[in-house]
Amino acid sequence: MTGKRVSKLLASAAVFGVFATSAVAEDVEVLHWWTSGGEAAAVGVLKEDLQGQGVGWLDMPVAGGGGSDAMTVLRARVVAGDAPTAAQMLGFDIKDWAESTGKLADLNAVADEEGWDDVVPAALQEFSKHDGKWIAAPVNVHSTNWVWINKSALDAAGGKAPENWEELITVLDAMQANGITPLAHGGQAWQDATIFDAVVLGLGADFYKAAFIDMDEGALGGEQMVEAFNRMEKLRSYVDDNFSGRDWNLASAMVIEGTGGMQMMGDWAKGEFLNAGQTPGEDFICIRFPGTQGLVTFNSDQFVMFDQGGASEAQFAMAASVMNPTFQSAFNVVKGSVPARTDVSDADFDDCGKKGMADFAEANAGGGLYGSMAHGHANPASVKNAIYDVVTAHFNGEYDAATAAEELVNAVLAAQ
Amino acid sequence: MTEVFQRWLPRLVLAPSFLLVLLFVYGFILYTGYLSMTDSRMLPSYGWVGFENYTKLFALRHWDTALKNLAIFGILYIVISSALGLFLAILLDQKIRAEGFIRPIYLYPMALSFIVTGTAWKWFLDPGVGIENTMHVWGWTSFHFDWIKNRDFAIYTVVMAAVWQSSGFVMAMFLAGLRGVDNEIIKAAQIDGASGITIYRRIIIPLMRPVFLSAFVVLAHLAIKAYDLVIALTGGGPGRATELPATFMYSYTFTRNQMGIGASSAIIMLIMIFSIIVPYVYSELRAGEQR
Numbered sequence: 001m002t003g004k005r006v007s008k009l010l011a012s013a014a015v016f017g018v019f020a021t022s023a024v025a026e027d028v029e030v031l032h033w034w035t036s037g038g039e040a041a042a043v044g045v046l047k048e049d050l051q052g053q054g055v056g057w058l059d060m061p062v063a064g065g066g067g068s069d070a071m072t073v074l075r076a077r078v079v080a081g082d083a084p085t086a087a088q089m090l091g092f093d094i095k096d097w098a099e100s101t102g103k104l105a106d107l108n109a110v111a112d113e114e115g116w117d118d119v120v121p122a123a124l125q126e127f128s129k130h131d132g133k134w135i136a137a138p139v140n141v142h143s144t145n146w147v148w149i150n151k152s153a154l155d156a157a158g159g160k161a162p163e164n165w166e167e168l169i170t171v172l173d174a175m176q177a178n179g180i181t182p183l184a185h186g187g188q189a190w191q192d193a194t195i196f197d198a199v200v201l202g203l204g205a206d207f208y209k210a211a212f213i214d215m216d217e218g219a220l221g222g223e224q225m226v227e228a229f230n231r232m233e234k235l236r237s238y239v240d241d242n243f244s245g246r247d248w249n250l251a252s253a254m255v256i257e258g259t260g261g262m263q264m265m266g267d268w269a270k271g272e273f274l275n276a277g278q279t280p281g282e283d284f285i286c287i288r289f290p291g292t293q294g295l296v297t298f299n300s301d302q303f304v305m306f307d308q309g310g311a312s313e314a315q316f317a318m319a320a321s322v323m324n325p326t327f328q329s330a331f332n333v334v335k336g337s338v339p340a341r342t343d344v345s346d347a348d349f350d351d352c353g354k355k356g357m358a359d360f361a362e363a364n365a366g367g368g369l370y371g372s373m374a375h376g377h378a379n380p381a382s383v384k385n386a387i388y389d390v391v392t393a394h395f396n397g398e399y400d401a402a403t404a405a406e407e408l409v410n411a412v413l414a415a416q
Numbered sequence: 417m418t419e420v421f422q423r424w425l426p427r428l429v430l431a432p433s434f435l436l437v438l439l440f441v442y443g444f445i446l447y448t449g450y451l452s453m454t455d456s457r458m459l460p461s462y463g464w465v466g467f468e469n470y471t472k473l474f475a476l477r478h479w480d481t482a483l484k485n486l487a488i489f490g491i492l493y494i495v496i497s498s499a500l501g502l503f504l505a506i507l508l509d510q511k512i513r514a515e516g517f518i519r520p521i522y523l524y525p526m527a528l529s530f531i532v533t534g535t536a537w538k539w540f541l542d543p544g545v546g547i548e549n550t551m552h553v554w555g556w557t558s559f560h561f562d563w564i565k566n567r568d569f570a571i572y573t574v575v576m577a578a579v580w581q582s583s584g585f586v587m588a589m590f591l592a593g594l595r596g597v598d599n600e601i602i603k604a605a606q607i608d609g610a611s612g613i614t615i616y617r618r619i620i621i622p623l624m625r626p627v628f629l630s631a632f633v634v635l636a637h638l639a640i641k642a643y644d645l646v647i648a649l650t651g652g653g654p655g656r657a658t659e660l661p662a663t664f665m666y667s668y669t670f671t672r673n674q675m676g677i678g679a680s681s682a683i684i685m686l687i688m689i690f691s692i693i694v695p696y697v698y699s700e701l702r703a704g705e706q707r
Contacts, residue, residue: 068670068671071670071671072670075458075459075670078459079459079460096457096458096673097458100457100458100459100461101459187653187654187655188651188653189653189655189656241543241562241565242542242543242544242562242565243565244564244565244653244654245538245565245650245651245653245654380673381458381671381672381673382457382672382673382674385667385671385672389477389478389656392653392655392656393655393656395655396567396653396654396655396657397567398567398655398657407477411477414472414475414476415674
């Protein structure tokens with residue numbers, strides 16, 4: 001009995017072994033961290049598309065940590081000489097990988113054929129290309145300078161969506177008078193930094209670029225930065241005391257339930273509202289952070305291809321599928337982000353999605369499209385985290401605004 | 417022949433694990449030491465920079481916070497766990513009823529991982545759902561306990577959870593020690609008219625010296641390597657208020673792409689542990705020779 005079972009197991013193991021080895025040549029092994037319900041469904045779209053073309057998909061999901069756990073796994077695999085075919089990556093991670101390993105595939109053949117240079121915004125190409133070579137296929141563009149407002153809470157607070165800082169404060173004050181938590185927020189460093197992104201951008205696009213992208217000392221420690229920290233302090237006064245450590249989706253839930261007035265968060269928050277059965281424009285409204293209409297801070301998930309001894313057909317097929325307008329639309333409708341190419345129809349998107357696409361195109365045309373500092377698209381991970389340290393310390397009351405600006409200069413210098 | 421075989425057998429059996437330990441523990445300690453002197457950022461790289469990473473490390477305010485927190489956490493954790501463990505052991509040693517039932521209850525937290533302890537205490541201490549909320553629901557509305565959300569006090573909540581987890585274990589160590597005290601000595605003291613408290617204070621507790629030492633070594637290295645508890649309980653927050661060297665090391669090495677600085681912080685932690693373990697091992701060896 002036992003012997004039989006063992007031999008059966010061995011047989012099935014052998015079958016699996018044969019299956020795995022015979023499939024390798026045609027397969028793509030993809031490392032990613034899209035494991036939550038909606039995201040996994042979105043990946044499924046890509047998987048089916050590829051399987052339709054005869055390219056197998058070896059899934060390698062590493063959940064958690066906003067991708068940092070996946071990056072740890074990737075590092076171990078690359079050091080061991082066993083890089084996956086493709087890996088999901090964000091912003092400066094791609095640059096770091098391109099510069100420090102040089103082991104990335106050259107996708108120019110497929111990029112030229114499909115004309116990626118014309119349809120992908122230059123600000124994105126900054127990350128997808130290295131030394132004039134396409135090394136990654138961008139899947140989506142999230143923008144981070146959104147505010148999600150509970151419609152009835154806004155109606156009770158005057159009903160007019162704020163368009164500048166003063167109006168925002170008026171609305172927040174009115175919400176506070178109505179007895180709700182005006183600003184639903186979770187005290188985690190990256191969430192504090194997400195708000196900080198928008199606040200700095202609200203003080204001027206040039207200022208944002210000088211401080212976060214050029215890392216100019218004058219901008220990092222100057223008057224305007226002190227003002228930015230003052231505004232953070234002001235916003236802190238509208239957050240409840242129990243905010244520390246709260247996850248972003250719990251903060252979204254506060255806005256959905258109406259115990260919170262608004263949340264400042266990237267467009268992935270929209271999924272929470274939709275899953276709760278809410279309709280954009282009726283139950284909640286989406287606006288750009290007051291004072292940043294026409295500007296967009298983005299982060300973009302990209303599939304970086306690793307060199308497997310010359311880019312393979314499977315990699316080209318995957319890159320082409322990722323960039324396919326149909327996939328870009330289908331994926332981003334589910335994910336809440338906008339397509340990474342500007343020629344995709346917005347027909348399937350909801351109101352917030354349509355606004356997102358319009359804003360993205362406007363920002364791209366007007367030169368107002370910037371990588372998000374909070375999400376690793378403005379400066380390298382070490383600098384980003386150094387800024388996090390200061391922003392979160394200030395938000396939690398450790399520094400006053402002037403000290404924070406001073407510390408910001410020191411922290412950024414030390415991290416470079 | 418058999419004699420030779422028997423002499424070599426233990427060595428042969430031990431050799432594979434010895435080699436594995438040599439490579440994967442000591443080998444990688446050396447590798448980390450080497451990395452701490454290089455310009456490694458995202459991946460290991462081998463440009464020699466000498467002690468630059470150490471200078472950078474000690475200039476970081478973040479590392480200062482981690483060291484200060486370790487000092488607060490380490491001292492309170494060791495002192496309170498030892499004192500509480502000893503106290504519980506003495507109470508249990510009074511020949512009470514149902515000792516066999518009570519002892520495992522105190523020992524039980526040790527069977528949990530720090531992740532479980534941290535998560536449970538996070539909920540318990542959270543003002544919105546935990547004890548503060550419960551007290552408010554029961555009608556004591558002025559009750560206020562939000563240490564876990566307060567950056568000046570959050571580190572003490574880490575101490576609480578850690579003490580809860582470890583004091584039962586320390587109690588078991590002391591209980592074993594107490595049971596090992598020679599009854600003759602205690603009887604002699606009783607005949608001399610010493611009271612119960614005096615016997616403990618003057619005779620039994622001084623006899624516990626080796627147990628104190630063992631408890632100290634066990635607790636000290638648990639304190640220095642504390643990582644999972646902080647991650648589960650506070651995530652290093654609020655802000656960076658409960659960062660410890662171990663969480664610092666992980667974030668610099670693996671998420672901040674500053675592997676050189678991360679490696680140098682790991683070496684500093686290693687030195688801290690050595691400075692506790694080496695004198696202990698030395699004193700143990702010396703005590704062994706004297707016997």
